[in-house]
Amino acid sequence: MNLSHKNHPLTPIDEALEKLLIDLPRTEGTELVTLADACGRVLTERLVASINVPSHANSAMDGYAVCTKDLAFEPTKLKVVQRIAAGQVGKRLSKGEAARIFTGASIPEGANAVVMQENCSLVGDEVEILQKVKTGENVREVGEDIQVGEVLLHAGHRLRPQDIGLAASIGLTKLSVQRNLTVAVITTGNELVLPGNELKDGQIYNSNFFTLSTLLRLLNVEVIELGIVEDDLVTTTQTLEEAARVADCIISTGGVSVGEEDYVKTAVESVGSLDLWKLAIKPGKPFASGKVHNTQFFGLPGNPVSTFVTFVLLVRPCLLAMLGCKSPMATLFQAQAAFDSDKSGERQQYLRVYLGKDGKGRPELKSCDNQSSGAGSSLCRADGLAIIPPYTSVARGDTLEFIPFSELLT
CATH class of the missing domain: 3.40.980.10 (MoaB/Mog-like domain)
Incomplete structure (x- = not known):
């Protein structure tokens, strides 16, 4: 044509x-790449979890693993019989016993809650529980984050750093991506x-x-x-x-x-x-x-x-x-203009703007001084582009659509 x-x-x-x-x-065309090389690439198949995450119930914080049935009265004293760090598996707790436990460590059998250490008082080999504890408190249950068979990501998803960590968390070492x-x-x-x-x-x-x-x-x-x-x-x-x-x-x-x-x-x-x-x-x-x-x-x-x-x-x-990316468009945001602009013509304008704050600490858009298409240095001073529709004037305080460069430069 x-x-x-x-x-x-x-x-x-x-x-x-x-x-x-x-x-x-x-x-x-597709290729299999290591996780280290996968960021920014586009997935070509679904990412499905083959394991639960966490794979075992574990402690959400440092404290003491207890059985809530032992805590009928406040305060209650329990005997500390073991110490469980992350990566270790403790022994079963008997009635009246507690385990010193650390974040990420497996919950021992016989325990159903973790009391944060700030709510305990340790005297010798006994810990006094100073407040009421609910069953499941401070416990990350099996599959609480991810369950076996769950679809985590779909084909056409462009991989971000957090997605790479997600793949690693279910044991993957490589991903299928578009060439x-x-x-x-x-x-x-x-x-x-x-x-x-x-x-x-x-x-x-x-x-x-x-x-x-x-x-x-x-x-x-x-x-x-x-x-x-x-x-x-x-x-x-x-x-x-x-x-x-x-x-x-x-x-x-x-x-x-x-x-x-x-x-x-x-x-x-x-x-x-x-x-x-x-x-x-x-x-x-x-x-x-x-x-x-x-x-x-x-x-x-x-x-x-x-x-x-x-x-x-x-x-x-x-x-x-x-590349098959299902969401190729940048996300638009809204912010108030801190400038005036005459009525535009038939062309939609994309002004280079930088972010400032008004008297109440709210974000506002400030226009770069030189809006010439030949002024490349203005792009380095800008935080993004403010959109002015055709035949539209702008007054200070008007709400404009704004595309931050963080949406465009990844």
């Missing part, structure tokens, strides 16, 4: 995302040079590649660097075709606008098609998506903020969806 820039309507971001997520190719994506990254522009070189007149350093490659590695993506492509149609086309041969997905920066030196859009359409071009968002209007042959393509604007914003809002959820 060739999309003409003449009178081309801007696509709202929600509509664009819906279309993208439907049309995306899905990655084939990693390979993404070819192309940066375009005659003005670009790599850091480490001396800048000549008219040149800038290629910061977008390093931003994108870092963002991709947060998703465990294998990055294929295809270098800086000069503003030339033949070279751009050849590089795109090379990328399509070696990668699951292609991401380019620059060259998707309507300037005379912007060749990426034309090159993509010559060897594939564009399904989306020009979004109703600010920054990030000249975003493009389509296919190079059968390989997914995303064309990001060249300005550093636009590159970052379109990646985290559009490309990131798409890559996660390609």
Whole structure:
């Protein structure tokens, strides 16, 4: 599909995302990885518990294991006959006996509660219980956390550190996950040079590649660097075709606008098609998506903020969806604005904001001073993006939707 820039309507971001997520190719192939390598990967099968956790009743705190039938009167004195540390198994308690016990230690037979040590008084080999104790008090029962046969995680879940600990707690050493994506990254522009070189007149350093490659590695993506492509149609086309041969997905920066030196859009359409071009968002209007042959393509604007914003809002959820992730979208929060903003136009705005506190200690959003799409340093001062819908003005105290970077940079 060739999309003409003449009178081309801007696509709202929600509509664009819906279309993208439907049309995306899905990655084939799974692999078995160790727990140490599983964080951030996407599960391909259910995680089902094969054991109870805990596997034995144990103490929730340091204290004394007792039988509540021995505590008919307050206070009551019991003879301390044993000491049980975590990892040890005690002997059965008889009537009138107690065991010194520590957090995590198995509850001995004959005991049905643990009295925290602060509610006891030890004199010699006798402990005096100073308050009433209920059956089961301070005892972690078998399977209280996890029961045999319980489905703990579902296929399509993206693994977090706590999930890795969960898998370890039921004795697993490896997990079945979706294979990693390979993404070819192309940066375009005659003005670009790599850091480490001396800048000549008219040149800038290629910061977008390093931003994108870092963002991709947060998703465990294998990055294929295809270098800086000069503003030339033949070279751009050849590089795109090379990328399509070696990668699951292609991401380019620059060259998707309507300037005379912007060749990426034309090159993509010559060897594939564009399904989306020009979004109703600010920054990030000249975003493009389509296919190079059968390989997914995303064309990001060249300005550093636009590159970052379109990646985290559009490309990131798409890559996660390609991996089979069932929840690829970031969670939105609400917070009060600590700034005023004139009425927006037809494009939904994503303002760089940082968190502060109002006079009552409540969180509020403060706007970064420079909202230019070329001001990359503002991203380092920001804590996230505040959303201003089309044709909307903002007054101090208004409630805005807010996407913290913590939701986008994992």
